[in-house]
Amino acid sequence: MMKKAVAEIDQVVGKNRLLQESDIRNLPYLQAMVKESLRLHPMVPVIQRLSSQYCTVGGYHIPANTTTFINVWSLNRDPTHWETPLKFMPERYKENQVDVRGQHFRLLPFGGGRRLCPGTSLGLLTVQTTLGAMIRCFEWKAGKNGNIATVDMEEGIGFTLPRANPLVCIPVARLDPIPLSV
Numbered sequence: 001m002m003k004k005a006v007a008e009i010d011q012v013v014g015k016n017r018l019l020q021e022s023d024i025r026n027l028p029y030l031q032a033m034v035k036e037s038l039r040l041h042p043m044v045p046v047i048q049r050l051s052s053q054y055c056t057v058g059g060y061h062i063p064a065n066t067t068t069f070i071n072v073w074s075l076n077r078d079p080t081h082w083e084t085p086l087k088f089m090p091e092r093y094k095e096n097q098v099d100v101r102g103q104h105f106r107l108l109p110f111g112g113g114r115r116l117c118p119g120t121s122l123g124l125l126t127v128q129t130t131l132g133a134m135i136r137c138f139e140w141k142a143g144k145n146g147n148i149a150t151v152d153m154e155e156g157i158g159f160t161l162p163r164a165n166p167l168v169c170i171p172v173a174r175l176d177p178i179p180l181s182v
Ligand code: HEM
Pocket: 043, 044, 047, 048, 108, 109, 110, 111, 112, 113, 114, 115, 116, 117, 118, 119, 120, 122, 123, 124, 127
């Protein structure tokens, strides 16, 4: 997976410069990696709404003034909507054109409707560019000694979804020297 991301970035960015925001549109695999991370580990695992009037949703009667919780974490992993839902698989978005901007209810990392996260575009671009630059410039070895084969992805409890255990990585420079021009 990492090899695929490195190959894509190297091909698009070339040898003589660093990755820029404007490269992101040409990096579909990197975009898919971020989308898949947001699916399995949404930063806001539960969103809520207050009903302004009586309504029924999926056969449930919801009185006016009732707080309803939407479990984004479990929607994003629902086996009726996702094949092998627990597998981190960026390749799934080649076939599946599902988007993260609140139009597809099986993937809601930024919520949806009129309270959709207003920072969606900025948030996505920031994460994609940061991750892309990290992959472009370094090889990341997991663990204090850089020798852990499997990363512990256990989640903790919180309003935003924290890791249960911190991840320590050792960056090893890939570009030596780092090109001066961006
Ligand atoms: C990857 C980054 C981000 C993620 C995953 C994220 C996720 C979310 C989610 C799930 C909600 C609740 C939406 C709902 O209830 O339907 C939300 C709300 C919000 N987000 Fe973000 N967000 C991100 C970045 C940002 C950024 C960069 C900004 C501002 C610059 C921002 C500002 C807000 C605000 C103001 C709200 C409240 C909107 C409202 O209640 O009307 N977010 N975000």
